[in-house]
Amino acid sequence: MKxxxxxxxxFAVASLKALTESDHEVVAVVSQPDRARDRKGNLLPTxxxxxxxxxxxxxxxxxxIRTEGVDVLKNAGADVMVTAAYGQIxxxxxxxxxxxxxxxxxxxxxxxYRGSAPIQWAVINGEKETGxxxxxxxxxxxxxxxxxxxxxxxxxxxxxxxxxERLQNIGAKLLTxxxxxxxxxxIVPVPQDESAATKCRMLEKSDGHLDFxxxxxxxxxxxxxxxxxxxxxxxxxxxxxxxGKVLPAEGNFGNCGRIxxxxxxxxxxxKDGGVKIGQLQFPGKKMLAxxxxxxxxxxxxxxxxx
Numbered sequence: 001m002k003x004x005x006x007x008x009x010x011f012a013v014a015s016l017k018a019l020t021e022s023d024h025e026v027v028a029v030v031s032q033p034d035r036a037r038d039r040k041g042n043l044l045p046t047x048x049x050x051x052x053x054x055x056x057x058x059x060x061x062x063x064x065i066r067t068e069g070v071d072v073l074k075n076a077g078a079d080v081m082v083t084a085a086y087g088q089i090x091x092x093x094x095x096x097x098x099x100x101x102x103x104x105x106x107x108x109x110x111x112x113y114r115g116s117a118p119i120q121w122a123v124i125n126g127e128k129e130t131g132x133x134x135x136x137x138x139x140x141x142x143x144x145x146x147x148x149x150x151x152x153x154x155x156x157x158x159x160x161x162x163x164x165e166r167l168q169n170i171g172a173k174l175l176t177x178x179x180x181x182x183x184x185x186x187i188v189p190v191p192q193d194e195s196a197a198t199k200c201r202m203l204e205k206s207d208g209h210l211d212f213x214x215x216x217x218x219x220x221x222x223x224x225x226x227x228x229x230x231x232x233x234x235x236x237x238x239x240x241x242x243x244g245k246v247l248p249a250e251g252n253f254g255n256c257g258r259i260x261x262x263x264x265x266x267x268x269x270x271k272d273g274g275v276k277i278g279q280l281q282f283p284g285k286k287m288l289a290x291x292x293x294x295x296x297x298x299x300x301x302x303x304x305x306x
Contacts, residue, residue: 001079001183004098006030006065010047011168012084015105017051018172019082024179026057028076030069032087033061066091073097080182082175083137092139100182102137105171107164109149110135111197114142119167120160121200124207124225126217129153130163132171134178136189141199145189148178157220157247159227205230212257212305215272216248234268234305241305242287245278257304266290268305 001024005016008031019026029052036044045053052059062068065088073081073094080100083090085107095102108118110133122130131151138144150170154163181187208226210219210233223232223246233240234257253260253269260267266277281287 001025001100001179002027002077003179004028004030004073004076004078004081005048005052005084006081006086007048007084008032008046008087009085011107011164011171012086012105013047013051014168014172015082015084015175016048018176019179020055020057022176022179024176024183026052027078028072029057029059030065030073030086031059031061033063062088064088066094070094070097080179082179084171084175089141090137095137095139103147103175103178103182104135104137104142104144105175106133106135106142107167107171109133109151110142110146111192111194113198113200115199116202117200119164120203120225120229122225123154123158123160123163124222126221127154130167132167132174134171134174135192143192143194143197145191147182147187147189148174150174157224159224161228203230208232210234210243210246210305212268212270212275214270216270216275219270219275220246220248236303236305239283241283242281243277243279244281244287247276247278249274249276255304257306259299259303259305261294261299264291264294266294 003019003024003026005019005026007016031046031048034043034045038044049059060072070093074097078098081098081102083102084105109131113122129151131149133149134147136144136147152170208230210222226232232243234243249267250273253267253274256269256271258269267274268277278290279287280293
C-alpha cells in the first residue's frame, strides 16, 4: 500500500523505518515544524524529518495541517495515512482523504491513557503493564476503534525513557503487521469501551518535584516516570536539586524529607521508610553518583528536602 506518514519525535522514527523496510511504500512524510535549537541557536530538524531526508522521502511541515495540508495530502495518492506522535489534531476532511483512512500508533492500552504522555503517566501511576494500540483515528482524542494491540510489562526500575525505547520498537512491528492485515481486509475494528477511558495531560516541570511525604513506591514511580523529562528534583535550602536512580530503602529515617547518610548511601525519609538517592545534581554542577558526591561534600545536620 501507499502510505503517508505523519510523525515528529524519536518515538515515531522506529515506525517510519519499519515502513521503509516493509512491502509498503512511503510516498510522503509530514512532521511538525522545526522548533528545537542547538547551542548556537540554529534550528534542528525533527527526528522524523532527519530520517526521511536521509532516505530520500519528501517531507512536508505545516504550522496548521488542517488549513495548509489538505491539498498536499489529497495529491499524495495514499491508500492509508499513519500517525505516530505527530502533534496536531486532524480534521474530518483529512481523515477521509485516504481510502483506508488514518491509523495511529498510540503508546498505551486504549482506552486507558488517552492523550499526551501516556508512557510517563503509566510509570508515574505505578502501572504493572502497558503496551501499544493501533487505532483507527476518528474525531476526538484517541477514541477511534482498536485495530490491534500488544501488552508489555513495566520493569520495577524502568524509566519512562527506557520504556519509550522498547515501546517504539514494539509499535513499529505491530504497525507493519496491522497494515499487512488491513491490506488483505482481515481486520475487524473493535470500538473502545468509553466507560473505561482515562485521559492524561502533558508533563510540566513541576511534575518532577518529588513529594517525600508520600510512600516510597509512589516516589520511585514518580522519579522513573519523569526521567528523562522533565526530570525529578527535590528542593533543598531553596534550590532545586536534580535526583536520579531512586530506589526504596528499608528502615525508619525520621521526618519525611530528612536526609541521612548510611553506609555511603544518601537516604531520604518518606512516609513508610525511605528512598536511596543514586544520583544528584546541584544547580550549575554536573550530575554525580551518590558515592562520588559524598567524597567531597556533606549535608548540614538536619538537612531536609521539601
